[in-house]
Amino acid sequence: MEKTIGLKEKKRTARSRPSWLRRFNDWFHLWIGIAAGIPVIIICLTGCLLVFEPEITAMSRSWWNVEIPAGGQPLPPSALREKVVAQLPGMQIRRLWYYGEGKAVKITPDNSNSLLFANPYTGKLLAMQDHEDVFHFIEEGHTNLWLPREIGHQVVSWVTAVFLILTITGIVLWWPKKWNAREMKQALTIQWKAKFKRVNYDLHNVLGFYSLLIALIMTLTGLIMGFQFVNKTVMQMLGAKPRSKEISAIQPGPEAVPATIEGRVDMIFKLVTTEMGEYNRDQISIHFPKDDAKSIYACTDMHHGSWRELNFDRNTLALLSSSQTKVAEDTPAGWMRRSNYALHVGAIGGTLTKWVYFFASFICATLPVTGFIVWFGKQRKKPSRK
Numbered sequence: 001m002e003k004t005i006g007l008k009e010k011k012r013t014a015r016s017r018p019s020w021l022r023r024f025n026d027w028f029h030l031w032i033g034i035a036a037g038i039p040v041i042i043i044c045l046t047g048c049l050l051v052f053e054p055e056i057t058a059m060s061r062s063w064w065n066v067e068i069p070a071g072g073q074p075l076p077p078s079a080l081r082e083k084v085v086a087q088l089p090g091m092q093i094r095r096l097w098y099y100g101e102g103k104a105v106k107i108t109p110d111n112s113n114s115l116l117f118a119n120p121y122t123g124k125l126l127a128m129q130d131h132e133d134v135f136h137f138i139e140e141g142h143t144n145l146w147l148p149r150e151i152g153h154q155v156v157s158w159v160t161a162v163f164l165i166l167t168i169t170g171i172v173l174w175w176p177k178k179w180n181a182r183e184m185k186q187a188l189t190i191q192w193k194a195k196f197k198r199v200n201y202d203l204h205n206v207l208g209f210y211s212l213l214i215a216l217i218m219t220l221t222g223l224i225m226g227f228q229f230v231n232k233t234v235m236q237m238l239g240a241k242p243r244s245k246e247i248s249a250i251q252p253g254p255e256a257v258p259a260t261i262e263g264r265v266d267m268i269f270k271l272v273t274t275e276m277g278e279y280n281r282d283q284i285s286i287h288f289p290k291d292d293a294k295s296i297y298a299c300t301d302m303h304h305g306s307w308r309e310l311n312f313d314r315n316t317l318a319l320l321s322s323s324q325t326k327v328a329e330d331t332p333a334g335w336m337r338r339s340n341y342a343l344h345v346g347a348i349g350g351t352l353t354k355w356v357y358f359f360a361s362f363i364c365a366t367l368p369v370t371g372f373i374v375w376f377g378k379q380r381k382k383p384s385r386k
Contacts, residue, residue, distance in 0.1 A: 022172070029169040030375060032162060037368030039145060039159045044365035046142035047218070051346050051358045053135050061104075063126040066119045068102050074120035077269050077286055078262035080105060083123025084116060091116075094288040101282050157226030163364075164219045167212065170367075174209050197377050204370035207363045214346075214360035221344035224336075240333035244321065247295075253317030261288065261314075265296060268312055272300050276310070278327060279303035289314055301327060305347025306338050 018026070049056075058064050075083070081093045084107060092110040099105065104126050107116040117127040144152025176183040187209070190202040223230045254271075258264050265288055273281050277300040285299040294314050301308035308327065311320040325334060342348040346357025 025169045025172050029166060029173060030371075033166050033368060033371055034375070036159055036162045036166070037372065039155065040163055040368050041365050042141055042145060043156060043159065044361045046138045047345075047361045048358055048365065049138050050135070050142060051354050051361065053138075057135065061117075061127070063117070064104055065102055066104055066121065066126070069121050072101065072121075074098060074105070074282075075123055076266040077288070078266050080118060080120065080123050081107075081288070084118050084125060087125045088116070088128075094290070095285070096287075097285045099283055100280060153226070157223070160219055160222045160226055164216070164223065167215055167219065170208055171212065174205055197374075200370050200373050200377075204367060204374055208367055211360040211363040214357055215364050217343055218357070218361065218364075221340050224340050225344065234336065235333045238333040238336055239331060246321075247311075248321050249313060249316070249318035250321050250323070251319035253313065253319075257315070257317055264314070264317060268296055268298055268317060271317075272298050272310065277301060278308075295320055295322070304350055305342025305345060308338065 074080075077096050080096065084093060085091055091112065093107055093116075094110055095108040097106040097108075098120060103120075104117040105120045107118060109116060113131050115129050115131050116125065117129070118125050140146055140152075143149075143156060145155055146152070147155060174187060176187045188206060190206050191198055194202075224234055225231070254267065258267055265286060269284065269286055272284055272286075277284070279301045280303055281300070283300070283302045285302075287297040289296050295311040296314055296317075298310045298312070299307050300310065306327075308324045310323045312318065313320055324330070324338060327335075327338075330338070339348060346354045
């Protein structure tokens with residue numbers, strides 16, 4: 001009789017003991033989560049702030065919005081550059097970014113670390129700011145953990161990969177044992193009236209589940225930016241074809257081409273803002289080419305964190321094959337290339353998705369903290385060995 005009871009007890013113990021795979025899952029989620037905790041907190045908190053960088057930056061600049069004169073047409077790049085250089089002699093200006101009607105133009109000089117801002121209608125210099133502002137500092141923390149780029153970029157990329165695995169192991173831990181009403185209620189709701197330990201557990205478990213989808217998107221898009229082999233693999237899965245190294249004209253330029261490079265840049269500016277642009281035509285980034293450059297660069301269709309890059313032959317102004325296609329005509333791989341950043345920062349759907357990403361990123365920043373408290377509480381409950 002005693003032998004029978006002993007056998008039954010052993011069978012019950014064997015059944016109740018988790019498999020080696022589950023034990024490894026729990027071990028990885030706990031100890032690797034603790035090891036990666038501080039970098040994850042830094043990356044997620046800085047990501048929260050960067051979500052609304054354009055809006056916060058614009059609010060902090062009292063001169064950002066300018067009066068629109070009668071006619072309301074901005075100066076072409078060459079005229080704007082000439083007026084700014086007249087105010088700052090010796091300044092070498094090639095890159096200008098028009099932000100649209102009633103907004104200042106950003107200018108990035110080649111021989112200065114400062115950013116210049118000018119009135120697009122008059123050319124009056126509005127501000128001169130250090131490029132390394134507070135958001136530059138935040139971005140350095142997000143992408144490099146304030147380490148040298150060669151080291152920090154690799155650390156952030158690998159921490160992102162680890163966080164992806166932690167997300168998957170977390171889902172395994174969250175998964176209800178039974179899909180009944182009681183188990184689902186515990187898995188999907190926070191018991192605010194319970195004791196602190198229970199509330200903290202729910203904050204880790206429940207909020208972690210609700211942020212899962214956005215966390216996966218942020219992580220996967222971060223890996224595409226962090227690892228070249230991930231980028232290449234994703235693009236191949238989406239049907240990307242190898243890019244040809246030979247650049248050719250895919251659209252002829254105008255019949256009459258201005259003799260000077262200034263005139264050609266102005267012509268491209270007009271062409272893109274009146275004909276080629278599909279979204280927010282008045283928002284354009286355009287560069288005066290270097291002396292040895294074979295093309296003139298312009299960027300248009302800036303909409304919800306995405307854009308379209310264009311390259312024009314320096315002499316004929318023909319559109320080159322190195323340019324991106326129209327948004328509506330793009331392939332899945334091309335769409336992913338231009339939208340990966342927008343998917344990463346939440347700009348893909350405008351203000352609504354930005355708020356969703358903000359809260360999801362904040363929740364992800366709290367997970368190492370709440371997870372550590374859960375573990376610490378269990379350690380205190382263990383009886384001391386004598």
